[in-house]
Amino acid sequence: MDDNDQAILRITQDGIPLDKEPFKVIANQIGLTEEEVIARLKRLKSTGVIKRLGISVNQRKVGIVANAVVAWKVPEQLVERIGNILSSYKEVTHCYERVVIPGKWEHNLFTVVHGYNRESVERFAKRMSDVIGIKDYIIMFSNEQFKRTSVKHPL
Amino acid sequence: MVEEVIEELKPKLRLKLDSKDKELLQLMQDAFPLESHPYAVLANKLGLTEDEVFAKVKRLYAEGVIRKLRTILDAQKLGTCSSTLIAMKVPEDKMKHVVGIVNEYMSVTHNYRREHDYNLWFTVTACGDKNLRATVEEIKRRAGIPDSDVLDLPTTRVFKIDVRFKFTDTDTDTDTDTGEEGVLQVADSG
Incomplete structure (x- = not known):
């Protein structure tokens, strides 16, 4: 990655301008041609530095109003297998293993589950429980969103 | 109710x-x-x-x-950020105050009230030369929540981050419970 790549990533992770020719706007900002900006974005996408170039949607506006962290207590030797199973489901947007604090917090596998309503999220968790054979899980619905932004990578 | x-x-x-x-x-x-x-x-x-x-x-x-x-960048490929998930038991009369403090931090990207004894959950992400530990300690101290009421849960393994939804073949105009079909469809992980 050279300085121009970094400049392109710095601008585009903040937002691609709402313009009919958005890449020309970016090109003008950093003194490259539009073709070069597009070519570099294509390359950064194919190498995987850019995971996705697209919109993020406010899912609440399209009716996806239920969101819960479902935390599972999974034996260490099963985490790899069960993490991969849970990740394969469309309803799961995030799946992480986290540290445990013995005696205080022992649910080590975290999933974020979205749905149109609470019942669908609860049903999904029950179904997952049956699939993975883990009965010990906690559903924590979010009932208020105080902050939601994105990580800005230093470039 | x-x-x-x-x-x-x-x-x-x-x-x-x-x-x-x-x-x-x-x-x-x-x-x-x-x-x-x-x-x-x-x-x-x-x-x-x-x-x-x-x-x-x-x-x-x-x-x-x-x-x-x-553009959504691959944090692992860039290798510059570390993060943790913090949960706190916040008394109701202190919630507004604590949320105000927590939200001040650029490093806090997500902050939600959740239905649990630990009722406030937020992620802290530190990139570049920013120190994650120092930020977490500062937030805890300023919020005035004792360590016994705080969980600090760094990630040990990432299985999936893919916040994409399926809009086209679900009927989002349906207001009633739609049964199993009402379960959200999210596009396949890519």
């Missing part, structure tokens, strides 16, 4: 999106064209004109359906 009623009403307050809107959202989420005139390419796929598509996009922004068009 009031909360339950609000929860029930929420889906009815949602915007009406037509099938072209949904197709457009799907295309813009999954594969925004890397072309000189991206909206013309999208228009071609949707059977609309570039002007019509651009007008729709502006409307969807204005209505808050589209948050942002941007």
Whole structure:
């Protein structure tokens, strides 16, 4: 990655301008041609530095109003297998293993589950429980969103 | 009780999106064209004109359906950020104060009230030369929540981060419980 790549990533992770020719706007900002900006974005996408170039949607506006962290207590030797199973489901947007604090917090596998309503999220968790054979899980619905932004990578 | 009623009403307050809107959202989420005139390419796929598509996009922004068009970078490939999830038991009368402090930090990207004894959950991400530990300690100290009421849960393994939704083949106009079909569909991880 050279300085121009970094400049392109710095601008585009903040937002691609709402313009009919958005890449020309970016090109003008950093003194490259539009073709070069597009070519570099294509390359950064194919190498995987850019995971996705697209919109993020406010899912609440399209009716996806239920969101819960479902935390599972999974034996260490099963985490790899069960993490991969849970990740394969469309309803799961995030799946992480986290540290445990013995005696205080022992649910080590975290999933974020979205749905149109609470019942669908609860049903999904029950179904997952049956699939993975883990009965010990906690559903924590979010009932208020105080902050939601994105990580800005230093470039 | 009031909360339950609000929860029930929420889906009815949602915007009406037509099938072209949904197709457009799907295309813009999954594969925004890397072309000189991206909206013309999208228009071609949707059977609309570039002007019509651009007008729709502006409307969807204005209505808050589209948050942002941007690049999502691979944190692991860039290797510059570390993060943790913090949970706190916050007394109700201190909640507003604590949320104010927590939200001040740029490093805090997500902060939610959740239905649990640990009622406040937020992520802290430190990039570059920013020190994650120092930030977490400062937030805890300023919030005035004792360590016994705090969980600090760094990630040990990432299995999936893919916040994409399926708009086109679910009926989001349905207000009632739609059974198993009502379960959200999210696009496959790519």
